[in-house]
Amino acid sequence: MQFSLVAKDIQSKARAGVVETAHGAIETPIFMPVGTAGTVKAVHQRELKDDIKAEIILGNTYHLYLRPGLKILEQAGGLHKFNGWDRPILTDSGGYQVFSLAGTRKIKEEGVKFKSHIDGSALDFTPENVMDTQRTIGADIIMAFDECTPYPCDYTYAKNSMERTHRWLQRCVDRFDSTEPKYGYDQTLFPIVQGSTYKDLRVQSAETIASFGREGNAIGGLSVGEPAEMMYEMTEVVCDILPADKPRYLMGVGTPANILENIALGVDMFDCVLPTRNARNGMLFTTQGIVNIRNLKWATDHSPIDAELGGYVSTFYSKAYLRHLVHSGEYLAGQIASVHNLTFYLWLVKQARQHIIAGTFRDWKDVMVKKLMTRL
Ligand code: PRF
Numbered sequence: 116m117q118f119s120l121v122a123k124d125i126q127s128k129a130r131a132g133v134v135e136t137a138h139g140a141i142e143t144p145i146f147m148p149v150g151t152a153g154t155v156k157a158v159h160q161r162e163l164k165d166d167i168k169a170e171i172i173l174g175n176t177y178h179l180y181l182r183p184g185l186k187i188l189e190q191a192g193g194l195h196k197f198n199g200w201d202r203p204i205l206t207d208s209g210g211y212q213v214f215s216l217a218g219t220r221k222i223k224e225e226g227v228k229f230k231s232h233i234d235g236s237a238l239d240f241t242p243e244n245v246m247d248t249q250r251t252i253g254a255d256i257i258m259a260f261d262e263c264t265p266y267p268c269d270y271t272y273a274k275n276s277m278e279r280t281h282r283w284l285q286r287c288v289d290r291f292d293s294t295e296p297k298y299g300y301d302q303t304l305f306p307i308v309q310g311s312t313y314k315d316l317r318v319q320s321a322e323t324i325a326s327f328g329r330e331g332n333a334i335g336g337l338s339v340g341e342p343a344e345m346m347y348e349m350t351e352v353v354c355d356i357l358p359a360d361k362p363r364y365l366m367g368v369g370t371p372a373n374i375l376e377n378i379a380l381g382v383d384m385f386d387c388v389l390p391t392r393n394a395r396n397g398m399l400f401t402t403q404g405i406v407n408i409r410n411l412k413w414a415t416d417h418s419p420i421d422a423e424l425g426g427y428v429s430t431f432y433s434k435a436y437l438r439h440l441v442h443s444g445e446y447l448a449g450q451i452a453s454v455h456n457l458t459f460y461l462w463l464v465k466q467a468r469q470h471i472i473a474g475t476f477r478d479w480k481d482v483m484v485k486k487l488m489t490r491l
Contacts, residue, residue, distance in 0.1 A: 119132060119133050131471040137301050148167070153178075155172055156453065157391070157394075157453045160200050169457065173204070173205050174254060176209040176212075176258075177209035177240075193252065205256040206257050211335070225241060259304060261284070261307040263339065264309065264339075265339060276311075312349060314349070317352045331363070334382070338365075338367050359381075367386065370389060408441055415435055428451050467479075
């Protein structure tokens, strides 16, 4: 993997860059649609490419390990071959899903023992086997096995957990560096900064993570319920320490405003279920603000979902029609809303990139943050 910086904003810490992987290039800042189980819910690969213009998608080790399982993924020749997405893929390690989804779990130095959320069977994730699993899934970028602490989290727990995450990282690196890719193309391992909402822990963690000298770095443990200002404070502390010549990935963030504010602090990559999950509940992110398409006020609005955004579904279908589909419980509602929201998220980061290159990012961002979070 290669990263090159294309431009730096003069008014903020925002950057524009290019990440090159074995499955093609990604222009940063970028948003990665979440495809937990090897599918971005309700969206065809062709729509992801042609309409949404996604450049990289995310998969989850935890879900893919449970279903379809490693045997089938290996038979297929990896996840790219299995789902037909021939562009870059990043897999999260399970370090978050185990803590958010799994039932009873026991965290030990060796790893985490927990029960499957599907059939209750006993599972055991260790830094080593999570590296092996991600080798088999075959993502271009794979993530270290970490613990994402909840918010709030007491200092002692956060410190002990962070230190264990660092020890787990050493084991991830040892395993990853002593194994080969399974399908003939390179993979790269990103470590994850933790440290909850404590500045001194974030500094320690960022310094430790940077010292591993990997090709990219991630920031975890944020957007777990803390106030947005606290998240920005932590992101800034961490971005100022992580090397400038490597991409920085903020995991599981966020709203359009969160994304723009974190770009301004030096983050390059994002993922979040928000655009797709909220789409399935009738919440649309548009260039004019937030639309709850279930509201009566849209019943007679025959204008396009988002004329300014452009793109196929957002200009072809009207708000009134989409509202009708939602109220009728039609499958197409979730499909249209998901494609729309993702098109919007990809448009947003592309606009950010263009403004960074033009040197107008911060002024544009300040206007957009207010506009995009207005409820229409
Ligand atoms: N760790 C991992 N995945 C994540 C997170 C984390 O801390 C988060 C936190 N927002 C989202 N996804 N491995």
